Amino acid sequence: MRIRRVDARTMSRLVAVPLLLVLLVAPACTTGDEVEPHLGDGSLGLIEVLNGRQIQIRAFYTNGGDLSLFGNSAEMAIVFAVEDYGPIKGRGVNLGAALDDTCTAEGGLAGAQVIVAQGDVAGVIGTNCSIAAAEASPLLTRAGMVLVSPGNTAPSLTSDLAGNEGASHFPGYYRTAHNDLIQGESVAHFLYRQGVTTAAAVHDGGPYTLGLATAFSDAFAEHGGTITGIWEVDREDEDLVPVLTEIAAGEPEALFFPIFWPTGGHLVEQAAEIPGFSDMVFATADGLLNDSFLSLPQSEGTYVSGPDSRFGDNTNQTTGQSAPRLRARYEETAEGSPTGTYWGHAYDATVLLLDAISAASYVRSDDGALVIDRAGIREYLDNLSGFQGVTGILSCDEFGDCGASRVVIHEHLDSTDIEATRQSVIYEVGPDDG
Numbered sequence: 001m002r003i004r005r006v007d008a009r010t011m012s013r014l015v016a017v018p019l020l021l022v023l024l025v026a027p028a029c030t031t032g033d034e035v036e037p038h039l040g041d042g043s044l045g046l047i048e049v050l051n052g053r054q055i056q057i058r059a060f061y062t063n064g065g066d067l068s069l070f071g072n073s074a075e076m077a078i079v080f081a082v083e084d085y086g087p088i089k090g091r092g093v094n095l096g097a098a099l100d101d102t103c104t105a106e107g108g109l110a111g112a113q114v115i116v117a118q119g120d121v122a123g124v125i126g127t128n129c130s131i132a133a134a135e136a137s138p139l140l141t142r143a144g145m146v147l148v149s150p151g152n153t154a155p156s157l158t159s160d161l162a163g164n165e166g167a168s169h170f171p172g173y174y175r176t177a178h179n180d181l182i183q184g185e186s187v188a189h190f191l192y193r194q195g196v197t198t199a200a201a202v203h204d205g206g207p208y209t210l211g212l213a214t215a216f217s218d219a220f221a222e223h224g225g226t227i228t229g230i231w232e233v234d235r236e237d238e239d240l241v242p243v244l245t246e247i248a249a250g251e252p253e254a255l256f257f258p259i260f261w262p263t264g265g266h267l268v269e270q271a272a273e274i275p276g277f278s279d280m281v282f283a284t285a286d287g288l289l290n291d292s293f294l295s296l297p298q299s300e301g302t303y304v305s306g307p308d309s310r311f312g313d314n315t316n317q318t319t320g321q322s323a324p325r326l327r328a329r330y331e332e333t334a335e336g337s338p339t340g341t342y343w344g345h346a347y348d349a350t351v352l353l354l355d356a357i358s359a360a361s362y363v364r365s366d367d368g369a370l371v372i373d374r375a376g377i378r379e380y381l382d383n384l385s386g387f388q389g390v391t392g393i394l395s396c397d398e399f400g401d402c403g404a405s406r407v408v409i410h411e412h413l414d415s416t417d418i419e420a421t422r423q424s425v426i427y428e429v430g431p432d433d434g
Contacts, residue, residue: 036362040376044144047120049370054094056118057082057353060111060126060136061151061346062103073340074150076330078125081350084319088358091370096121101132103260108132112139121145122372123353125346130154130208134168141172144374146381148353149175150345153183153286154207155215159399168207169399174381176345176352176394178307178405180208182429184215186407187283187305190427191254192223196281200247201230202257202267212258212285228252235263240270248276258285261292268298289341289410294418301412304421306341307391308406308428317388318351326390337419345403348389352402356380406430 049055061074075098082093096118099111108127115121116139124140127133128151137157140147149157152175156166161181191199201217203209210232217227228250231243244267247255255277257267264284271277284293286306293299311323326347330338360376363369384402387394392404409427414420 035364038362038373038376039360039379040373042373042375044374044378047122047372047374048364049091049120049372051368054092055088055357055370055372056094056096056121057357058096058099058115058118058121058124058126060099060101060115060124060132060147062128062132063098063100073330073338073343074125074128074346076334076338077150077326077343077346078350080321080326080329081319081347081354084321085351085354088354089361089363089370093354099126101127101129101136103129103132105131105135108135109139112136115140115145116143122357122374123148123377125150125350125353127152128340128342129206130157130211131206133157133173134207137168137170137173141170144172146172146174146353146356146377148349148381149173149177150349151175151177151340151342152208153177153180154211155179155181156207156211158401159397161401165399172378174349174352174396174400174402176349176389176391176403177342178403178407179401180212181215182405183285183305183407184212184217185219186409186427186429187256187285187303188216188219188223188225189429190303190409191256191281191283192220192225194281196225196254198226198228198250198252199254199256200228200250200252202243202247202255202259203230203232204235204259204263205232206235208287209259213256216256216258233259233263233267235260237263238266240266241274244271244274244277248274251276252280254281254283256283258287260287261290264288264293265296265299268293268296268302272298283409286341289422291418294412294421295415297415299412300415303426304410304412305407306410307345308404308408308425309341309344309422310408310425311344311390311392314390314392315388316348316351316390318355321347321390323390344390348391348394351389352381352384352387352394353377404430 101107123146130152133152156168201213203213282302289306315322356377359380361372385395396402408425412421
């Protein structure tokens with residue numbers, strides 16, 4: 001099974017239609033028959049799946065352009081999870097047409113509008129990019145849906161991990177990825193421990209890159225280091241020489257640039273030609289933990305942080321699928337290794353959504369329709385604790401951070417052997433490691 005994709009032109013036509021008001025189905029009246037136990041109180045409305053119909057969920061990720069490598073890995077993992085899970089109480093699960101978040105705010109908004117207009121979608125897997133989720137989350141969650149992301153890491157989407165809600169957090173949002181406060185602290189601690197006392201940071205203004213650059217800078221200063229400056233670059237700008245020249249003038253010992261491809265590629269290629277960068281320590285994050293960046297000779301020597309993808313023999317407790325088996329299946333199907341980092345997170349996110357739908361649904365006795373309680377889906381995820389997934393043990397806090405949240409740092413030594421970099425871990429930390 002493959003997800004049929006909706007291209008940008010088709011999406012724009014769909015979104016051009018005035019957004020329909022989606023009326024939530026009122027709780028059904030009973031005829032005296034007992035309703036089988038299920039989660040939910042009907043407060044967010046019910047979805048009725050009649051006989052012969054399928055349960056509707058949607059996948060929403062980056063599936064085009066320079067960043068399609070993120071979505072390609074996620075897509076296959078999502079499809080595998082739906083296949084492995086099978087029917088829910090006699091109803092198949094339909095992924096429908098995949099929507100492209102384009103890794104932009106506009107893409108997040110447009111895709112969410114399409115999904116909300118469809119009316120009967122129980123939940124959404126996505127987005128890849130935090131900037132898209134910041135626009136999609138309020139629209140989807142206010143319509144009663146859940147958004148379960150395998151790849152968003154911006155702290156603003158959940159919390160500051162100290163009990164304070166993020167600026168872009170909405171109830172109904174969850175993620176299996178880590179919170180970048182953990183990643184920012186990890187990079188800061190690692191560099192300072194390596195003897196780096198001054199550093200600069202670069203971001204592109206989006207919630208992921210800005211949030212991670214800020215988390216790093218704050219943590220580095222707390223360790224006793226000095227930040228010589230934080231610079232913003234345009235994701236569309238191919239000429240970074242002016243910014244790089246300013247950075248070099250501050251003489252930092254390290255540069256942390258948690259940005260995306262191809263901007264990160266332009267940065268290392270152009271920095272190699274500018275005096276002042278030859279002895280500088282380079283560090284980046286999971287936005288560049290991909291084959292395109294790692295294959296550049298100028299990327300060699302860079303420290304790259306990201307989620308711990310050494311899943312070992314972890315097995316998803318619901319489907320019984322192990323990490324090694326899933327990876328082998330991926331490599332056989334795609335004829336190569338996953339191109340993105342969050343394929344395991346996408347598998348777990350999909351299974352969690354399907355488990356939540358199962359727990360929040362019941363078969364109506366009078367006509368055999370499957371009834372899904374939207375509030376019950378949230379109730380299941382809100383109370384998730386100790387779930388064994390492919391990525392580790394998952395438990396959701398009150399703001400939707402559910403991931404195992406282990407972060408590692410790779411040392412990239414050879415642009416001709418990318419897999420060696422992915423397997424090379426020189427630093428690791430989890431949320432409880434202190």
